[in-house]
């Protein structure tokens with residue numbers, strides 16, 4: 465298929481582009497490089513530097529591209545920032561997605577894979593989280609993801625869009641050959657921060673809250689390997705049916721605490737990794753992990769990288785060989 469990929473130079477996007485290319489798809493990456501990295505883009509993909517705000521450029525790319533499908537990874541993802549600057553999030557994550565959907569509608573592109581998030585659930589009533597649980601986001605970031613899911617449902621009903629929203633849990637790890645990985649500025653995610661401490665780039669890992677109602681007092685998340693996420697995108701693409709909007713959790717189904725991540729990183733890196741207990745981070749639910757039964761049954765998706773140490777080791781290969789990220 466000919467696939468338009470917004471945000472294909474970012475962390476999850478670049479791993480997915482590599483997987484799509486390997487599966488024989490013809491990929492056009494559209495990325496403004498505000499958070500993405502040129503070297504992360506698979507050399508077999510075509511690259512257009514562009515912004516989803518630029519509707520004229522988007523229309524030109526769609527006119528020339530004759531795409532069969534679009535994937536959309538281009539979004540802002542800093543929960544704390546979304547609380548402080550909500551309109552920036554509504555603009556980037558919702559208004560720009562609207563531009564893309566308008567363009568798809570005009571050009572008759574009926575398959576859409578969307579990067580959603582477990583943030584749509586807010587503080588879940590129950591774990592593991594099933595897709596039919598209430599959606600009550602607790603921050604603007606989660607609200608923007610849910611708003612796009614609504615647009616997809618309405619578009620499926622009204623003009624025959626086929627859409628799959630993949631609700632990522634915590635994307636983690638890196639390509640097994642160590643050539644792609646996570647490079648955010650500023651870095652806010654736990655595993656890269658832990659590994660930056662191992663590399664001596666930071667003094668200690670701040671642990672955001674040690675008094676949560678969890679077995680060791682720290683937050684529990686579901687860390688899913690980025691290559692397993694990429695596989696889910698490929699399957700979602702194959703299953704995407706015009707007129708239907710689906711949403712799937714993409715997680716391992718296993719919860720891991722902050723302290724367990726740090727312990728795994730100590731084993732993998734052989735470094736002491738000092739920590740510092742600090743205040744809870746506002747808006748952090750104590751426990752999030754997926755019931756991934758729906759995607760398993762519907763698409764036959766199964767995560768392959770279940771071993772926590774293996775996930776952390778893949779991230780370590782990337783960070784230790786690229787201590788300055790893609791600029792190294």
Ligand code: UDP
Nearest residue numbers: 652653654657670671672683685722745748
């Ligand atoms: N976390 C932490 N220290 C950090 C960064 C994150 O204790 O420096 C915790 C955070 O509170 C959460 C977990 O690690 O419980 C994962 O956070 P991350 O930002 O990686 O992903 P999120 O779950 O927010 O999407």
